[in-house]
Amino acid sequence: MNSTSIAIVGFGKIARDQHVPALHDNAAFTLDAVASRNASLEGVAHFRDIQTLLDERPDIQAISLCAPPQVRYSQARAAIAAGKHVMLEKPPGATLSEVEDLRAQAEHAGVTLFATWHSRYAAGVAQAREWLNERRVRSVNVQWKEDVRRWHPGQEWIWEAGGLGVFDPGINALSIITAILPEPFFLTQGELAVPANRQGPIAATLAFRDAHDADIRAEFDWRQTGPQTWDIHIETDAGPLSLTQGGSRLTIGDEVMMEGGDAEYPGLYARFAELIANGESDVDVAPLRHVADAFLLGQRVSVDAFHE
Known part of the structure; x- marks a missing residue:
């Protein structure tokens, strides 16, 4: 089977650290081009922007969009209009409306669109979903805390409107719980801590309920130094389940059921290849909808200014 010729648009840290290695190990794709204003990849054709790429390389069949969400809509629309399959880094857009469009x-256009949520491909997520599907959830506690200076050095776009602030990592936790919890859930209240000199929150505390009144709480914080925390703890009628280390470690009761390595981006590209082969799309906006609800319902609290 011939491989799909693919280009990465927006060549920042996540593209270099995750997308390139995943593509290198996936025979279904051949990375043939990069479009980026400020970065290039040795041995791969480089273009300054997506329109130049589309004009000069009509042979490219798929586009992986890794640019910030504020500019992704116009890029995706151009790629789709050119007949390319499109994979969207998370979050899939700056608004729900543009993703629906x-x-x-x-x-x-008859092409594949894949809105990706890489944390759903962490090692323990699928088994957690299967186990929870036959249990009644009583409570959920999400702790997603990391150091923004470590993961987003100098990235001003994340603090601007549409950049999501602390929801940039927090949406990863939301992508997991929307995938594994057997019932839909809804925001009841929230608090967003916004630095005095920024548009996006640096921390958020959210409370949700599901149809059975389970207590679901999430704490996101970008001010944690030292060890980083990406943990989800769930109490059920059959005992506790925990997904820790970003979803790569699954514990049910006192037994470790799964502890795997980093398979998230390889999983994304395997899914993208499957969608293309089957002529399908996968555009789940549930995690982004919860973020939008948080901005709608959450109370904003001003906190100390943030400086790099």
């Missing part, structure tokens, strides 16, 4: 455009 991209879904419609992709369907009309």
Whole structure:
């Protein structure tokens, strides 16, 4: 089977650290180009922007969009109009409305659109979903805390409107719990801590309920130094389940059921290849919808200014 010629648009840290190695190990794709204003990849054709790429390399079949969400809509629409399959880094867009429009455009053009949530491909997530599907959830406690200076050095876009602030990592936790919890859940209250000199929150505390009144709480914080925390603890009628280390370690009761390595981005590209082969799209906006709800319902609290 011939491989799909793919280009990465937006060549920042996540593209270099995760997308390139995942593509290198996936025979379904051949990385043939990069489009980026400020970065290039040795041995791969480079273009300054996506339109130049589309004009000069009509042979490219798929585009992996890794640019910030504020500019992703116009890039995705151009790629779809050119007949390319499109994979969207998370979050899939700056607004729900633009992602829905991209879904419609992709369907009309007959191409694949894949809105990705890499944390759903962590090692323990699938087994956690299967186990929880037959249990009644009583409570959920999410602790997603990390050091923004370590993971996003100098990235001003994350603090601007549409950049999501602490929800940039927090949406990873939301992507997991929307995938594994057997019932839909809804925000009841929230508090967003916003630095005096920024638009996006640096921390957030959220409370949700599901149809059975389970207590679901999430704490996101970008001010944690030292060891980083990406943990989800769930109490059920059959005992506790924990997904820790970003979802790579699954514990049920006192037994460690799964402890795997980093398979998230390889999983994404395997899924993208499957979607292309089957002529399908996968555009789940549930995690982004919860973030939008937090900005709608959450109370904003001003905190100390943040400086790099």
